[in-house]
Amino acid sequence: MYQLLKQEGEARRGEFKTVHGTVQTPVFMNVGTAAAIKGAVSALDLKDIGCQVELSNTYHLHLRPGDTIIKQMGGLHKFMNWDRPILTDSGGFQIFSLAKLRKIQEEGVTFASHIDGRRIFMGPEQSMQIQSNLGSTIAMAFDECVENPSTHSYVERSAAMTVRWLERCKKEMARLNSLPDTVNPNQLLFGINQGGIYEDIRVEHMKQITDMNLDGYAIGGLAVGETHEEMYRIIEAVMPYMPKEKPRYLMGVGTPGNILNAVARGVDFFDCVMPARNARHASIYTKNGIMHLMNKKYETDDRPIDEQCNCPTCRNFSRAYIRHLFKAKEMLAMRLCVMHNLYFYNELMADIRHHIEEGTFTKFYLEKAPLYDNHIQE
Amino acid sequence: MYQLLKQEGEARRGEFKTVHGTVQTPVFMNVGTAAAIKGAVSALDLKDIGCQVELSNTYHLHLRPGDTIIKQMGGLHKFMNWDRPILTDSGGFQIFSLAKLRKIQEEGVTFASHIDGRRIFMGPEQSMQIQSNLGSTIAMAFDECVENPSTHSYVERSAAMTVRWLERCKKEMARLNSLPDTVNPNQLLFGINQGGIYEDIRVEHMKQITDMNLDGYAIGGLAVGETHEEMYRIIEAVMPYMPKEKPRYLMGVGTPGNILNAVARGVDFFDCVMPARNARHASIYTKNGIMHLMNKKYETDDRPIDEQCNCPTCRNFSRAYIRHLFKAKEMLAMRLCVMHNLYFYNELMADIRHHIEEGTFTKFYLEKAPLYDNHIQE
Numbered sequence: 001m002y003q004l005l006k007q008e009g010e011a012r013r014g015e016f017k018t019v020h021g022t023v024q025t026p027v028f029m030n031v032g033t034a035a036a037i038k039g040a041v042s043a044l045d046l047k048d049i050g051c052q053v054e055l056s057n058t059y060h061l062h063l064r065p066g067d068t069i070i071k072q073m074g075g076l077h078k079f080m081n082w083d084r085p086i087l088t089d090s091g092g093f094q095i096f097s098l099a100k101l102r103k104i105q106e107e108g109v110t111f112a113s114h115i116d117g118r119r120i121f122m123g124p125e126q127s128m129q130i131q132s133n134l135g136s137t138i139a140m141a142f143d144e145c146v147e148n149p150s151t152h153s154y155v156e157r158s159a160a161m162t163v164r165w166l167e168r169c170k171k172e173m174a175r176l177n178s179l180p181d182t183v184n185p186n187q188l189l190f191g192i193n194q195g196g197i198y199e200d201i202r203v204e205h206m207k208q209i210t211d212m213n214l215d216g217y218a219i220g221g222l223a224v225g226e227t228h229e230e231m232y233r234i235i236e237a238v239m240p241y242m243p244k245e246k247p248r249y250l251m252g253v254g255t256p257g258n259i260l261n262a263v264a265r266g267v268d269f270f271d272c273v274m275p276a277r278n279a280r281h282a283s284i285y286t287k288n289g290i291m292h293l294m295n296k297k298y299e300t301d302d303r304p305i306d307e308q309c310n311c312p313t314c315r316n317f318s319r320a321y322i323r324h325l326f327k328a329k330e331m332l333a334m335r336l337c338v339m340h341n342l343y344f345y346n347e348l349m350a351d352i353r354h355h356i357e358e359g360t361f362t363k364f365y366l367e368k369a370p371l372y373d374n375h376i377q378e
Numbered sequence: 379m380y381q382l383l384k385q386e387g388e389a390r391r392g393e394f395k396t397v398h399g400t401v402q403t404p405v406f407m408n409v410g411t412a413a414a415i416k417g418a419v420s421a422l423d424l425k426d427i428g429c430q431v432e433l434s435n436t437y438h439l440h441l442r443p444g445d446t447i448i449k450q451m452g453g454l455h456k457f458m459n460w461d462r463p464i465l466t467d468s469g470g471f472q473i474f475s476l477a478k479l480r481k482i483q484e485e486g487v488t489f490a491s492h493i494d495g496r497r498i499f500m501g502p503e504q505s506m507q508i509q510s511n512l513g514s515t516i517a518m519a520f521d522e523c524v525e526n527p528s529t530h531s532y533v534e535r536s537a538a539m540t541v542r543w544l545e546r547c548k549k550e551m552a553r554l555n556s557l558p559d560t561v562n563p564n565q566l567l568f569g570i571n572q573g574g575i576y577e578d579i580r581v582e583h584m585k586q587i588t589d590m591n592l593d594g595y596a597i598g599g600l601a602v603g604e605t606h607e608e609m610y611r612i613i614e615a616v617m618p619y620m621p622k623e624k625p626r627y628l629m630g631v632g633t634p635g636n637i638l639n640a641v642a643r644g645v646d647f648f649d650c651v652m653p654a655r656n657a658r659h660a661s662i663y664t665k666n667g668i669m670h671l672m673n674k675k676y677e678t679d680d681r682p683i684d685e686q687c688n689c690p691t692c693r694n695f696s697r698a699y700i701r702h703l704f705k706a707k708e709m710l711a712m713r714l715c716v717m718h719n720l721y722f723y724n725e726l727m728a729d730i731r732h733h734i735e736e737g738t739f740t741k742f743y744l745e746k747a748p749l750y751d752n753h754i755q756e
Contacts, residue, residue, distance in 0.1 A: 035702065040418035040709035044694060065677065065702040072678050073698055081694050299443065300450050316422060316459050320451055324413065324443040331418035331709055 001188075001215065002247045002268075006357050010239065010266040011365075013356035016216075016247050019186045020077070020085040020137045025247060026263050026352050028345045029053040029087055029271040034060045035070075035080040039280055039338030040331055043082035048312055049339055050346035053085045053137075055271045058130050059094035062120075063113050067133035075135030075183035087271070088136035090127045090169075090192075093220075093252070096145040104144060106161065124168035128189075132176040135183025140218065141169045143192045148225045155196040159205045162194050166209055188215035190249060196221060197230050199237040206241040217242055218249035218269075228258065235265045242266070256285065256348055256372035260365045263352055275345050279337035282326050285344040289371050293337070298323045311343035379566075379593065380625045380646075384735050388617065388644040389743075391734035394594075394625050397564045398455070398463045398515045403625060404641050404730050406723045407431040407465055407649040412438045413448075413458040417658055417716030418709055421460035426690055427717055428724035431463045431515075433649045436508050437472030440498075441491050445511035453513030453561035465649070466514035468505045468547075468570075471598075471630070474523040482522060484539065502546035506567075510554040513561025518596065519547045521570045526603045533574040537583045540572050544587055566593035568627060574599060575608050577615040584619040595620055596627035596647075606636065613643045620644070634663065634726055634750035638743045641730055653723050657715035660704050663722040667749050671715070676701045689721035 002025075006013040016023040030037060030051040037046065046054060056076060061067055073079045076086055092109075095102065099111035099120075108123020122130075127142035143162045146155050173189045176182055191209040195202035210217060219238060222231045235250065242248050249269035250262050259270050275285065282293040286306040293305070304314035305322070313322070313336040325333035355361040380403075384391040394401040408415060408429040415424065424432060434454060439445055451457045454464055470487075473480065477489035477498075486501020500508075505520035521540045524533050551567045554560055569587040573580035588595060597616060600609045613628065620626050627647035628640050637648050653663065660671040664684040671683070682692035683700070691700070691714040703711035733739040 034706040034708055035699070036706070036708040036710040038708065040713040042694075042710055042714070044690075060706075064706055065698075069678055069698070069702075073680055073696070078680075079696070079699055079702075081699075300447055302451055302456075312422075316420075318451070318457070320443075320447070321413070321457055321459075324457075328412040328414070328438070328442055330412055330414040330416065331712070332414040332420055334709070335418040335713070336420070 002245060004244065008356050008359050008361045009264065011263050011352075011356050011361045012266060012268055013353055014247070014268060016268075018085050018137045018188065019184065020083065023052050023085055024353055025268040026259075026349055027052050027269055028259065028349045029055040029269065030342050030346070031055045031271055031273050031276065032080070033057045033273075034064065035076060037338065037342070038276055039334040041335060041338050041342070043080050045339060046082065046342075049343040050350065051084075051342065052346075053087055053269075054080075054082050055087045055089070056080075056134070056136070057094060058088050058091040058127060058134065059098070061088075061134060062091065062122075062130045063115055067130040071133035071135070071183055077135065085137040086134075087138040088131045088134050088140065089251075090140040090142040091122055091130065092127070092143045093145050095122065106164070108142075109144075124165045125172045128169055128172040128176055132173070132182060132184075132187060136187065137184070138188045138190055138216070139173060140190050141166050141192050141214075143194055143220060145221050145224070146194065146196055148196060148221075150196055152198055152201070155194075155198055156201050159194050159201050162192070163205065163208045166191050166212060170212055170214065190214060190216040190218050190247075192218045192220040192251070193238055194221050197226050197234065199234065202234055202238050203241055206238045210241060210243055214246075216247040216249060216269075218251050219267075220251045222250065223252045223254050223258075228261070231258070232261055232265065235262060235267065239266045256345070257369045259348065260352070260369040260372075264362070264365050275341035276338045279341040280334045282323075282333070282337065284337055285341050285372075293319060293323050294326060305340055306344075309340065309344065309347075311340050313337070313340040313343075380623060382622065386734050386737055386739045387642065389641050389730075389734050389739045390644060390646055391731055392625070392646060394646075396463050396515045396566065397562065398461065401430050401463055402731055403646040404637075404727055405430050405647055406637065406727045407433040407647065408720050408724070409433045409649055409651050409654065410458070411435045411651075412442065413454060415716065415720070416654055417712040419713060419716050419720070421458050423717060424460065424720075427721040428728065429462075429720065430724075431465055431647075432458075432460050433465045433467070434458075434512070434514070435472060436466050436469040436505060436512065437476065439466075439512060440469065440500075440508045441493055445508040449511035449513070449561055455513065463515040464512075465516040466509045466512050466518065467629075468518040468520040469500055469508065470505070470521045471523050473500065484542070486520075487522075502543040503550045506547055506550040506554055510551070510560060510562075510565060514565065515562070516566045516568055516594070517551060518568050519544045519570050519592075521572055521598060523599050523602070524572065524574055526574060526599075528574055530576055530579070533572075533576055534579050537572050537579050540570070541583065541586045544569050544590060548590055548592065568592060568594040568596050568625075570596045570598040570629070571616055572599045575604055575612060577612065580612055580616050581619055584616045588619060588621055592624075594625040594627060594647075596629050597645075598629045600628065601631045601636075606639070609636070610639055610643065613640060613645065617644045634723070635747045637726065638730070638747040638750075642740070642743050653719035654716045657719040658712045660701075660711070660715065662715055663719050663750075671697060671701050672704060683715075683718055684722075687718065687722070687725075689718050691715070691718040691721075
């Protein structure tokens with residue numbers, strides 16, 4: 001299903017065909033945690049800002065409204081009115097970052113809901129069942145996200161358990177896909193590489209999971225406090241063991257600089273809450289760097305946020321107006337800036353794809369990456 | 379500039395020509411207090427939901443971002459990217475409802491900003507200057523909004539002062555419109571009838587202000603605690619003294635039932651924050667009455683809010699989805715419902731216009747008015 005179209009160094013220009021349409025890679029997935037993009041952005045808006053893949057969170061949707069309700073409504077695509085690919089995470093990351101009173105056992109994890117404290121059990125089978133009810137295009141394996149730092153021996157035991165969990169995920173997903181009333185009988189499953197910052201565990205784990213012939217592979221457990229250099233070192237360490245004929249997804253990453261660096265190392269899929277979260281705090285991406293829209297100097301600036309940007313916000317509204325909306329605590333401020341920042345990320349990926357096609361990606365990457373890593377003030 | 383096209387009883391179907399386009403009346407103006415519609419709705423969205431006239435608040439825009447800044451940005455139309463008619467209120471109502479430490483004198487009102495406590499003076503001249511800086515299509519006269527109840531003698535003295543203030547407004551607006559750097563040299567001025575619930579004062583005041591040959595006349599100071607019957611009685615009392623060749627505006631009103639009743643008594647213009655405010659609390663207008671979308675029974679209801687509605691929300695999203703968004707505290711819930719409720723009001727006005735043209739308004743009014751006054755549960 002993944003087809004490599006062009007390669008420049010390690011950077012890959014590809015296509016990933018799914019039942020919900022073909023994804024042009026490298027791609028940035030736009031995060032809609034609870035089946036909506038925070039900042040009053042709908043699935044209709046996602047089409048206007050060039051989103052290819054929407055990402056929703058299994059943990060959140062299981063708690064509210066409940067995955068069985070979404071199944072009853074015809075699945076997540078119909079529920080949120082989005083007909084292109086959706087990736088759902090496994091719930092693992094949220095259990096380890098949001099939920100309380102966790103108890104981890106071979107069978108799975110017992111935890112308390114962050115909403116009402118209710119005790120919930122989730123193991124590989126439950127995660128697959130929930131994602132099957134949601135009917136996403138791509139389901140993610142259920143894994144343990146270890147804290148950083150953790151000891152070598154803890155991470156090693158955890159990685160071994162994650163392999164056993166992955167086997168259970170694969171088996172359960174195959175069973176669910178064959179049920180007569182399943183929402184999406186073609187639901188794909190990506191495995192997730194873990195191993196913390198230990199290269200030896202990462203590599204061994206990657207070898208084990210890629211043996212299972214899944215639909216794609218992710219690098220998980222990064223962007224959780226390690227340095228950018230450690231992150232790039234881990235990517236470089238595991239990349240030789242990732243199949244060339246499968247998509248590669250770096251979970252939860254990152255800044256535009258991180259994305260350029262990871263594409264240069266062979267990654268195809270990305271997701272991150274940062275562009276939308278920054279937008280809601282008036283921190284805006286432009287082709288010249290980061291802009292802080294609350295700055296007094298924009299009070300009477302009638303230019304769009306980014307004069308080179310063709311997003312719905314920049315085509316219609318000025319810096320002065322949007323700054324005013326933030327000051328007046330109008331929700332519209334967040335909406336306009338979330339739309340802009342997501343468009344910026346989606347456009348960045350389009351530029352990356354274009355440059356790989358043209359063989360000019362390395363030049364583009366070396367020129368652009370420092371701009372965004374350093375958060376240069378416009 | 380107002381042309382009466384058709385009349386059925388007292389109900390009037392008309393057109394009001396302005397430099398920003400022609401308004402089909404009766405019309406409901408959509409309220410964007412601080413140059414944005416609360417609920418993340420932009421001027422672009424207003425076009426999608428059939429809005430003809432946007433209404434912004436002089437008091438709010440004077441405080442933030444400041445009317446001189448908006449003038450510098452080319453006026454309110456350019457600032458918020460709306461090229462159709464805008465009506466600005468005078469600031470009077472907000473001074474009397476939001477501001478603190480008011481001191482009312484013949485010259486004007488001194489008050490403390492509700493944002494930062496700063497002392498501000500506003501009289502007829504200042505209100506006109508602010509509205510001139512905003513460059514709205516229609517400016518409203520600066521008046522005192524008396525509390526209900528107030529004594530006959532207080533209301534009488536207040537009404538007399540409002541006449542003197544109106545003379546000053548007219549003179550100042552004429553001066554401002556003739557200045558070389560004015561934003562909108564064709565800015566119109568509507569006078570406002572006051573007099574509380576005292577018919578004799580209302581009638582006398584209306585006679586005095588209509589002598590001034592302004593561009594339109596409003597009935598102010600209603601929907602502030604009096605009963606619907608008192609409101610309709612006042613409208614009936616003053617209506618014979620309102621010029622037939624000028625538009626008539628009932629300020630801050632109201633429910634769909636109020637609007638139908640007022641159109642039946644000869645009113646042309648309306649505005650109200652209620653449809654958007656109700657929407658933000660999941661209280662939704664449908665052709666069958668009011669719907670409370672948080673009700674458990676909508677949890678798995680895959681129908682649109684109103685199956686007869688053609689708004690962007692009803693064309694794309696289900697009751698179950700929007701209810702989930704409210705539960706998950708997603709801003710998108712508010713946006714979708716504000717869009718729907720404003721569309722509902724704008725469509726109601728289109729229906730009213732159609733029925734007056736067809737001579738079927740009385741039947742329509744008698745059938746529909748009770749439905750909305752009684753907030754019938756769907």
